[in-house]
Amino acid sequence: xxxxxxxxxxxxxxxxxxxxxxxxxxxxxxxxxxxxxxxxxxxxxxxxxxxxxxxxxxxxxxxxxxxxxxxxxxxxxxxxxxxxxxxxxxxxxxxxxxxxxxxxxxxxxxxxxxxxxxxxxxxxxxxxxxxxxxxxxxxxxxxxxxxxxxxxxxxxxxxxxxxxxxxxxxxxxxxxxxxxxxxxxxxxxxxxxxxxxxxxxxxxxxxxxxxxxxxxxxxxxxxxxxxxxxxxxxxxxxxxxxxxxxxxxxxxxxxxxxxxxxxxxxxxxxxxxxxxxxxxxxxxxxxxxxxxxxxxxxxxxxxxxxxxxxxxxxxxxxx
Amino acid sequence: xxxxxxxxxxxxxxxxxxxxxxxxxxxxxxxxxxxxxxxxxxxxxxxxxxxxxxxxxxxxxxxxxxxxxxxxxxxxxxxxxxxxxxxxxxxxxxxxxxxxxxxxxxxxxxxxxxxxxxxxxxxxxxxxxxxxxxxxxxxxxxxxxxxxxxxxxxxxxxxxxxxxxxxxxxxxxxxxxxxxxxxxxxxxxxxxxxxxxxxxxxxxxxxxxxxxxxxxxxxxxxxxxxxxxxxxxxxxxxxxxxxxxxxxxxxxxxxxxxxxxxxxxxxxxxxxxxxxxxxxxxxxxxxxxxxxxxxxxxxxxxxxxxxxxxxxxxxxxxxxxxxxxxxxxxxxxxxxxxxxxxxxxxxxxxxxxxxxxxxxxxxxxxxxxxxxxxxxxxxxxxxxxxxxxxxxxxxxxxxxxxxxxxxxxxxxxxxxxxxxxxxxxxxxxxxxxxxxxxxxxxxxxxxxxxxxxxxxxxxxxxxxxxxxxxxxxxxxxxxxxxxxxxxxxxxxxxxxxxxxxxxxxxxxxxxxxxxxxxx
Numbered sequence: 072x073x074x075x076x077x078x079x080x081x082x083x084x085x086x087x088x089x090x091x092x093x094x095x096x097x098x099x100x101x102x103x104x105x106x107x108x109x110x111x112x113x114x115x116x117x118x119x120x121x122x123x124x125x126x127x128x129x130x131x132x133x134x135x136x137x138x139x140x141x142x143x144x145x146x147x148x149x150x151x152x153x154x155x156x157x158x159x160x161x162x163x164x165x166x167x168x169x170x171x172x173x174x175x176x177x178x179x180x181x182x183x184x185x186x187x188x189x190x191x192x193x194x195x196x197x198x199x200x201x202x203x204x205x206x207x208x209x210x211x212x213x214x215x216x217x218x219x220x221x222x223x224x225x226x227x228x229x230x231x232x233x234x235x236x237x238x239x240x241x242x243x244x245x246x247x248x249x250x251x252x253x254x255x256x257x258x259x260x261x262x263x264x265x266x267x268x269x270x271x272x273x274x275x276x277x278x279x280x281x282x283x284x285x286x287x288x289x290x291x292x293x294x295x296x297x298x299x300x301x302x303x304x305x306x307x308x309x310x311x312x313x314x315x316x317x318x319x320x321x322x323x324x325x326x327x328x329x330x331x332x333x334x335x336x337x338x339x340x341x342x343x344x345x346x347x348x349x350x351x352x353x354x355x356x357x358x359x360x361x362x363x364x365x366x367x368x369x370x371x372x373x374x375x376x377x378x379x380x381x382x383x384x385x386x387x388x389x390x
Numbered sequence: 391x392x393x394x395x396x397x398x399x400x401x402x403x404x405x406x407x408x409x410x411x412x413x414x415x416x417x418x419x420x421x422x423x424x425x426x427x428x429x430x431x432x433x434x435x436x437x438x439x440x441x442x443x444x445x446x447x448x449x450x451x452x453x454x455x456x457x458x459x460x461x462x463x464x465x466x467x468x469x470x471x472x473x474x475x476x477x478x479x480x481x482x483x484x485x486x487x488x489x490x491x492x493x494x495x496x497x498x499x500x501x502x503x504x505x506x507x508x509x510x511x512x513x514x515x516x517x518x519x520x521x522x523x524x525x526x527x528x529x530x531x532x533x534x535x536x537x538x539x540x541x542x543x544x545x546x547x548x549x550x551x552x553x554x555x556x557x558x559x560x561x562x563x564x565x566x567x568x569x570x571x572x573x574x575x576x577x578x579x580x581x582x583x584x585x586x587x588x589x590x591x592x593x594x595x596x597x598x599x600x601x602x603x604x605x606x607x608x609x610x611x612x613x614x615x616x617x618x619x620x621x622x623x624x625x626x627x628x629x630x631x632x633x634x635x636x637x638x639x640x641x642x643x644x645x646x647x648x649x650x651x652x653x654x655x656x657x658x659x660x661x662x663x664x665x666x667x668x669x670x671x672x673x674x675x676x677x678x679x680x681x682x683x684x685x686x687x688x689x690x691x692x693x694x695x696x697x698x699x700x701x702x703x704x705x706x707x708x709x710x711x712x713x714x715x716x717x718x719x720x721x722x723x724x725x726x727x728x729x730x731x732x733x734x735x736x737x738x739x740x741x742x743x744x745x746x747x748x749x750x751x752x753x754x755x756x757x758x759x760x761x762x763x764x765x766x767x768x769x770x771x772x773x774x775x776x777x778x779x780x781x782x783x784x785x786x787x788x789x790x791x792x793x794x795x796x797x798x799x800x801x802x803x804x805x806x807x808x809x810x811x812x813x814x815x816x817x818x819x820x821x822x823x824x825x826x827x828x829x830x831x832x833x834x835x836x837x838x839x840x841x842x843x844x845x846x847x848x849x850x851x852x853x854x855x856x857x858x859x860x861x862x863x864x865x866x867x868x869x870x871x872x873x874x875x876x877x878x879x880x881x882x883x884x885x886x887x888x889x890x891x892x893x894x895x896x897x898x899x900x901x902x903x904x905x906x907x908x909x
Binding site: 106109110111112199202203207272273276279280281282283284292357358359360361362363364365366367 | 552553554555556560561562563564576663664665666667668669670672673674677737739740742743889890891892893894
């Protein structure tokens, strides 16, 4: 029996939502654990991010005198944008839960919306660190955006569609033959963008206590209680979604091409495995290199754009 | 002190008299107090202070500290005493007793920029007014009683200039200090620092106490320079009482001072890594520091070496079992630290962050009277262990370490090399500590009114202690000029022109204490 499209959408969306929401703190926990082990520390347990979120969720946010409605309503908007993006990305199967509702440009746009609202809320609190953090974050994402779009454009050009599901299905069909030079260049560009977007070394230090060096943390410094829980969870989820986009566009192998429980379960496990690999890569970066001087970041992000453009060039000139 | 020095003092006194253009009172000529052990002492009028300092500067003398204190009945009269060090010569104390009811003297900050904070502190704590001080804002007391104006940070104004207030409450567990940045984009135009949040009034607290009662208080001015402060205090008491500690204690003090320097330097190298988020270095060096702290505990029963150094020698003997393995353990830790530093130096991403950052020029370091690692990384040679050796240092060769670029990288390298020198000294001494008593009784009572002046080279530079004896072997006045106090103005001075996110790194390359600055 083939389920109707509507039922499929609802079932897939529910599955993906539950898996992503439950998995996001875990992915952060594995990164922290690996980092701790690489520093010869025991590190917090894998449940610590869940405990943190639960603790913050139980507290009312403390608002600064200067802050208004923006700071209050921004956290749900940020989380909403990321959650919506989460449903536009194919994970277990090459069919995104919200099939046909939006392509990769919509995903990119939702990320941009989340960032814009977060930056606004950081400014709204009136603290100097919020302004500093948002100014830096917006500058970095403005530099990272071209790399992000161009890298995805490479994958879209090869598949002949900007729909992530079609790109993913194309990749699965191509198999190992997908990994041509153009494809790998675009994947490398996207990897750099993930580092920048999720705030890991050498771009940002996710667990610094040095206020003056903060980028993402600077924007959260005035948030507390439930608002902080929402924003921290949104950034944990963002890493999961970015990793899902990465695997759907560049390494979709193992994803289910049909809607059946067996292949979906397999695709899901493989998808989560790929996310863990992305996380471990970020943990390795954090542990093994220093944070770069802030004025050298344009070089790094320019490199991402350059790699993506080189990939596109190869694809256009040497089809 | 040898005879030769006495005669040098006399001739310097004559030179100073000539420079002043008129004879100073006979009582103030040259050495007036034998208990002061060769220090030059001059009683001057307020107007004579400036010319006398200029004359001493002509002899190459540099500022050590300026002490404000009350004397006379119930401390009603006020006085300032400027202490200067003549290279290869004695210390000079220039005392100005201020007239009752008018505690004003001409500020010396324009002549001696290094005295800027000393004068502001004397004003806040004693009400002594340095007339013509270029920056008469409060320093220690943040909100003085009216009509005095409260502290207001200096800020830059202009298009696109914004202020960034940081602290005194920080995101991490660090000491409190307020930093007001004026910045354009990510570039710092000006930095004004406000400290003294941990002012506990230690100097006032020890007044009227015996030396033994005061020692633990002075020692706790901060937690990581305990040997330095206890040693400076003990030496000052020993000078006042003409006590010479036994040979075993003299050498053991060197051992303890070098252990303190070593664990501080190793930890501070790790902290520089934390400034760039380089977790590898932070955690590896943090572990080596922990090993050193455990050696401290095995040696003295205290991880931070408190309660060991005391006037007359050491309060307790070093643990024999701790001493046996010390040399081998320190050698191994030093090798470990050296290999970590070698890996750090090979990391381009790490070293790139350090080079050219927070440059302290030689001229600026000299002008502000910078001490210790920061001075030696900027091409100055000052090191009390070699310049004015006391205790066991008199018979030891301490290798001179230095760099000339004055940036964060230079301070990093100087620390790394000094750690090796300290380790070598420890290994040497641990193997040949002479047998014998650890302490002697104080040889005599201190003469009331006499001043004992002593310094000790700590991990952050030379800390100086000025101790005026009172009646019955008690303390009348005490002033502790820590190395951090002398170095703080330099931190604020090197930051403009650097980027806002690089400040933590610059700050960590100086790694100054707040507590022993604030006292």
